[in-house]
Amino acid sequence: MALPAPTSRIAIRAYGADSTVDRHDFAQVVLPLAGRLCMEIAGAGARLDRGVGAFVEAGARHDQVSDAANRSIILDLHAGDLDPRTAECLARRPYVALAPEARSLVDYMEALAVRGRVPPHRLRLWVPLLLDALLGEPPQPRARLAPLLATVEAQPARGWTAEAMAAQVGVSASRLHALFQQELGTTPRAWLSALRRERACDLLARTALPIAEVAYRCGYADQSALTRALRRATGHTPAAIRRQARG
Numbered sequence: 041m042a043l044p045a046p047t048s049r050i051a052i053r054a055y056g057a058d059s060t061v062d063r064h065d066f067a068q069v070v071l072p073l074a075g076r077l078c079m080e081i082a083g084a085g086a087r088l089d090r091g092v093g094a095f096v097e098a099g100a101r102h103d104q105v106s107d108a109a110n111r112s113i114i115l116d117l118h119a120g121d122l123d124p125r126t127a128e129c130l131a132r133r134p135y136v137a138l139a140p141e142a143r144s145l146v147d148y149m150e151a152l153a154v155r156g157r158v159p160p161h162r163l164r165l166w167v168p169l170l171l172d173a174l175l176g177e178p179p180q181p182r183a184r185l186a187p188l189l190a191t192v193e194a195q196p197a198r199g200w201t202a203e204a205m206a207a208q209v210g211v212s213a214s215r216l217h218a219l220f221q222q223e224l225g226t227t228p229r230a231w232l233s234a235l236r237r238e239r240a241c242d243l244l245a246r247t248a249l250p251i252a253e254v255a256y257r258c259g260y261a262d263q264s265a266l267t268r269a270l271r272r273a274t275g276h277t278p279a280a281i282r283r284q285a286r287g
Contacts, residue, residue, distance in 0.1 A: 081097075081134045142174055
């Protein structure tokens, strides 16, 4: 693979809850450093974190949002920075699991970037290694779960069951359980419960919404169901969590 031209650019960015729809004439690689980021590329959505990155093909419409603190390395690749075959392979699966060698390269570049401007000669050496690492690892189950996780996170109040989630991925409920255990170390039900509790605590801390409304938005049958869930998990009621958050 030829070394990229010095037109490659790198930056560390964070995204908020506001939509940032964009389209540009260069390709882009998104490599999360901290937090989570929901992306949509050419109509396909996924959740990114330290285990999943993204490749945005030149000209592809994309959007990225997050409701929590996050940081990502954004690598811009202009014409001549990568060969057409590499671009084609990455575009076929824009969400890619980050293998250990790719994660090590990302951590190395983060250490350089936080010190200031990355020297062009180091960027020229780093980009081909990163692209090889992204291409060399076959898709992992986590990458297969990414669109489902993003969909559920966007609609936590929906009446999700293991069967409904399995249908989103196109697998059986038992296979979905296996994927969750292998990649997340939990079950679909436990992951969903934790997501709803996390979302409820966030709304309690950040907003003045009535507790019953928080319960509804997070998928609980009523305020009592939310209270029971939070008391079991944290030992505190929704009202107490709100008071603690406000100091």
